Amino acid sequence: MPARPTPASAITRPTIYDVARRAGVSKSLVSLVLRGEPHVSDARRQAVLEAIEELGYRPSRAASALASQQTRSVGVLIDDFHNPWFVELLAGLRSVLDPAGYSASVADLQLEAASGRNPVDGFLAQHVDALVIAAEPDPGLLQGVRVPVVVAGVRELGPAVLPGADVVAGDDERGGELATAHLLDLGHRNVGHLTGRGGPAAHRRRGYEKAMAAAGLEPLVVGAGGGTSEQDGYSGALELLDCRPPVTAIIAANDVMAVGALAALRERGLRAPADVAVVGYDNSPLAAYHYLALTSVDPRSREIGAEAARTLLARLQNPDAPRRHALIEPTLVTRPSTAGTRRRQLHEP
Amino acid sequence: MPARPTPASAITRPTIYDVARRAGVSKSLVSLVLRGEPHVSDARRQAVLEAIEELGYRPSRAASALASQQTRSVGVLIDDFHNPWFVELLAGLRSVLDPAGYSASVADLQLEAASGRNPVDGFLAQHVDALVIAAEPDPGLLQGVRVPVVVAGVRELGPAVLPGADVVAGDDERGGELATAHLLDLGHRNVGHLTGRGGPAAHRRRGYEKAMAAAGLEPLVVGAGGGTSEQDGYSGALELLDCRPPVTAIIAANDVMAVGALAALRERGLRAPADVAVVGYDNSPLAAYHYLALTSVDPRSREIGAEAARTLLARLQNPDAPRRHALIEPTLVTRPSTAGTRRRQLHEP
DNA sequence: CTGAAAGCGCTAACAC
DNA sequence: GTGTTAGCGCTTTCAG
Numbered sequence A, B: 001m002p003a004r005p006t007p008a009s010a011i012t013r014p015t016i017y018d019v020a021r022r023a024g025v026s027k028s029l030v031s032l033v034l035r036g037e038p039h040v041s042d043a044r045r046q047a048v049l050e051a052i053e054e055l056g057y058r059p060s061r062a063a064s065a066l067a068s069q070q071t072r073s074v075g076v077l078i079d080d081f082h083n084p085w086f087v088e089l090l091a092g093l094r095s096v097l098d099p100a101g102y103s104a105s106v107a108d109l110q111l112e113a114a115s116g117r118n119p120v121d122g123f124l125a126q127h128v129d130a131l132v133i134a135a136e137p138d139p140g141l142l143q144g145v146r147v148p149v150v151v152a153g154v155r156e157l158g159p160a161v162l163p164g165a166d167v168v169a170g171d172d173e174r175g176g177e178l179a180t181a182h183l184l185d186l187g188h189r190n191v192g193h194l195t196g197r198g199g200p201a202a203h204r205r206r207g208y209e210k211a212m213a214a215a216g217l218e219p220l221v222v223g224a225g226g227g228t229s230e231q232d233g234y235s236g237a238l239e240l241l242d243c244r245p246p247v248t249a250i251i252a253a254n255d256v257m258a259v260g261a262l263a264a265l266r267e268r269g270l271r272a273p274a275d276v277a278v279v280g281y282d283n284s285p286l287a288a289y290h291y292l293a294l295t296s297v298d299p300r301s302r303e304i305g306a307e308a309a310r311t312l313l314a315r316l317q318n319p320d321a322p323r324r325h326a327l328i329e330p331t332l333v334t335r336p337s338t339a340g341t342r343r344r345q346l347h348e349p
Numbered sequence C: 001c002t003g004a005a006a007g008c009g010c011t012a013a014c015a016c
Numbered sequence D: 001g002t003g004t005t006a007g008c009g010c011t012t013t014c015a016g
Helices: A016-023 A027-034 A042-055 A063-066 A085-097 A111-115 A119-127 A156-160 A171-186 A197-212 A230-241 A255-267 A301-317 B016-025 B027-034 B041-057 B061-068 B085-097 B109-114 B120-127 B157-161 B171-187 B199-214 B231-239 B255-266 B303-315
Strands: A072-076 A103-108 A130-134 A151-152 A166-170 A193-194 A220-222 A249-252 A279-281 A297-298 A325-328 A332-335 B071-080 B103-108 B128-133 B149-152 B164-171 B191-194 B220-222 B248-250 B277-282 B295-298 B325-328 B331-333
Touching: A016 A027, A027 A042, A063 B061, A072 A119, A072 B103, A085 A301, A085 B109, A103 A111, A103 A119, A103 A297, A111 A119, A111 B085, A111 B191, A130 A301, A151 A301, A151 B231, A166 A171, A166 A301, A166 B128, A171 A193, A171 A197, A171 A249, A171 A279, A171 A297, A171 A332, A171 B303, A193 A197, A193 A230, A197 A220, A197 A230, A197 B103, A220 A230, A220 B248, A230 A249, A230 A255, A249 A255, A301 A325, A301 B103, B016 B027, B016 B041, B027 B041, B061 B171, B071 B085, B085 B103, B085 B128, B085 B303, B103 B109, B103 B120, B103 B220, B109 B120, B149 B231, B149 B303, B164 B171, B164 B303, B171 B199, B171 B248, B171 B277, B171 B331, B191 B199, B191 B255, B220 B231, B231 B248, B231 B255, B248 B255, B255 B277
Parallel strands: A072 A103, A072 A130, A130 A151, A151 A166, A166 A325, A193 A220, A193 A249, A249 A279, A279 A297, B071 B103, B071 B128, B128 B149, B149 B164, B164 B325, B191 B220, B191 B248, B248 B277, B277 B295
Antiparallel strands: A297 A332, B295 B331
């Protein structure tokens, strides 16, 4: 039977076979060179490399995946592309995955949900070798997943929904403590906290409460069960400012809420840090803007990503290794929003 | 020769063959059902669907791509994940691509460059059926690409680097005019502009200059050749504020620069809009924060994405159709940063 | 160290 | 309408 004619629209790309002929070697040898096997003579390796170059050859991932039963790709499930913390996470992941020859395929849970599809199914159809979950998805989504899973950044998900998954997360509780300790050090006593739904917010809140209790102070929390947007931070902060005695410092569950708090202060004719100090969480680009200059807890997302990738690689290597549960230590980045002590000037150097 | 043993780590997923056996039909029939062909009896179709359900069968994209020579996927090249304008673009793209059965694979130019790889090569190895370029990549990257390309959002790239590519972009020049006209309407005469490198900034600037000229006013531009970050906006605005006569309004090439301008105002003891009105571009989430409340030009990125996807589908259908070059009309979103006229109060409703 | 040969799971002719 | 069959481009034994 004659070969099927290639579709008119198909671009006939050179195959491993063309490379082999051009280099005067066999197909297998080309495959060996591509995979970086050491047992190939330099002369032939050179010939193959040149042929690849001359032909503009690019290996077909589809063919290689089909033959080897692995794609050397991992699916990364992000919560929401709007929330830029994932960018650093991704950079960290790739810094480890790339050298190991793995590629990352990214999906946004919000976007997928909006299209009514299951992002995990998509990854599975793609035959990803493993999954990184950097979100808090509906538990059902992960049901029946048979590839290794690493939960990155979100501490909650681990033991509950995914008994087998490794977890690499920021120590949000520690971060909450850090922020609170900083304010207490500055002499603040009436420190309020803006929280919201979700695992990370809950841990941050716990850290705050722990540090307050340790100092013998009464915690003052607002926003539990609500959202974590700028609007939520704004209305929560208004609530906090109406408390008596008035708060002299506010810790927000994230930077965006902290920006909302700044708006609330302004609306009340107050300034940060002169009247009320403000601390955010995430150390996002927002926090560094001159106009905002927020002291913020840095969860070190890049580290989390890199560690998650290392964990993944180890798991791929040894599926039966004991589960890992790593917590990355956050750091505090101080900026003018908490500069000096109370009643100091706004525009610090 | 005996079948090669499946690797220990491989998860043996059901194949089309298993489904066929289970449903009591042939493999081809299963394939037909999957592709939604109409010429299949309802009884058999039902049987196949049930078998698929029972087995938890998921078609292998690798196999299907290899056999059909098309992946029904498109590569989307974003400039920088930190800049969230791509989120809306992507949502627009997917709103059209999803129903058509295409999936989108996203890469970030910055991140790829950092790993020293060529994102376009990655897409090509993945055998994407088409490319959406939402960035201004090094011209060399696109050399020798043989799949259809649509340039989305960036007007410059089109004719110059990619003679064959369709272009769907925001009308940045119009946006610049819109912003300027708004300020002129408000009675401003000394309107300064913060610009920077890149095609979009250049068009926005041109719109500004055109509108100023039409009103018989002298344009005042700062930052040409520089960056477009918050820091650049900050230092540029400082420069603008030192001009004589002093500006009463500033148009920034994007929202982030506008935030930098706000910081510069504050540092000079000025306020927006009471002393100086400020306009951004992109209508990003930033602009909507209470604390910033920036009037901003909305490029309607979601529309751009949807239109780009439509263009792509049309091109895939008919490779020889004439090139399209669509410009999406931007809108202006007014907020307190330009509220009222000059010398009015800050906190508008 | 190299070459031959057998599929990976699926699609798309073609014959039944 | 339905079954048969020959590959898609690559990896991977296994024999030279």
